[in-house]
């Protein structure tokens with residue numbers, strides 16, 4: 001049987017494991033704070049545990065360390081893209097973005113993805129595997145270590161569909177905000193989903209203070225189904241209903257992401273329809289000029305259409321922002337780095 005990854009256990013689970021080993025429950029807090037507070041990478045680094053206990057931990061658990069394989073720094077802004085090996089040569093990517101309010105990191109929740117959105121590079125090779133909670137946390141720890149700067153905001157918007165890896169993502173959220181660990185406020189975390197409606201209800205029931213972002217990318221079912229296979233499983237209305245439930249339950253404003261693709265979803269009529277569909281939901285729309293991915297032939301909307309689209313929404317009372325593009329010179333966008341790396345290596 002595979003050994004459990006020690007870094008992926010919540011404090012409660014760690015406590016249960018230690019009690020089962022005949023240890024005192026307070027040891028759990030001690031180990032948790034080594035792993036997530038001091039963020040050590042070797043069981044032997046826990047110097048206030050007896051050698052005997054460390055040996056017993058090594059028999060039962062592993063520390064599945066992810067490693068930086070490449071790092072690309074943008075010359076245009078301060079964005080840095082990290083490529084991590086999570087074991088068995090499987091690669092994931094994370095992006096560090098520096099803003100005036102602090103450092104934000106975009107983390108991956110899965111290696112690859114099985115959602116199949118036609119504009120997205122992360123899903124081209126399908127799903128490789130789910131990430132464990134500790135592997136999500138360690139993307140943040142490694143970037144903090146590499147820069148010597150604290151990460152204040154996290155977006156779960158790298159490769160993968162977080163609600164398709166629900167339990168591990170929930171464990172990650174519990175671990176990362178614990179005061180004995182990295183102590184990151186849930187209010188500074190955004191989880192982005194392509195709209196797994198049932199899971200949005202499950203998430204709402206947890207009553208976390210995180211921000212939910214939903215990748216909508218269309219004003220109706222017909223257009224949404226053209227680019228997002230998941231739209232055939234959950235209708236536009238089902239997704240909006242779940243979003244409203246989330247906002248009403250958590251009192252947190254939902255973000256709708258909308259990538260503008262020339263000639264597909266970027267007309268004034270599309271904007272107008274979107275505005276009327278979103279009425280009554282506590283929300284905000286984030287417009288994203290689509291990043292070109294060679295495989296799909298989509299082209300980003302012109303700046304003029306993006307501005308017009310935003311204006312229609314604003315005029316109809318929907319709060320709207322246009323996402324600033326960071327790191328375009330380092331392929332920092334959506335699954336592109338990992339893809340390029342694999343191509344160059346002939347993998």
Ligand code: SAH
Pocket residue numbers: 115117119120121156157158159160161162192193194195213214215257259288289290291292293334
């Ligand atoms: N699976 C989740 C999170 C990962 S994708 C989700 O779908 O939300 C993060 C965001 O990047 C999503 O809004 C996704 O639709 C968007 N995205 C993917 N490919 C893109 C591209 N080529 N250009 C612009 N945004 C893209």
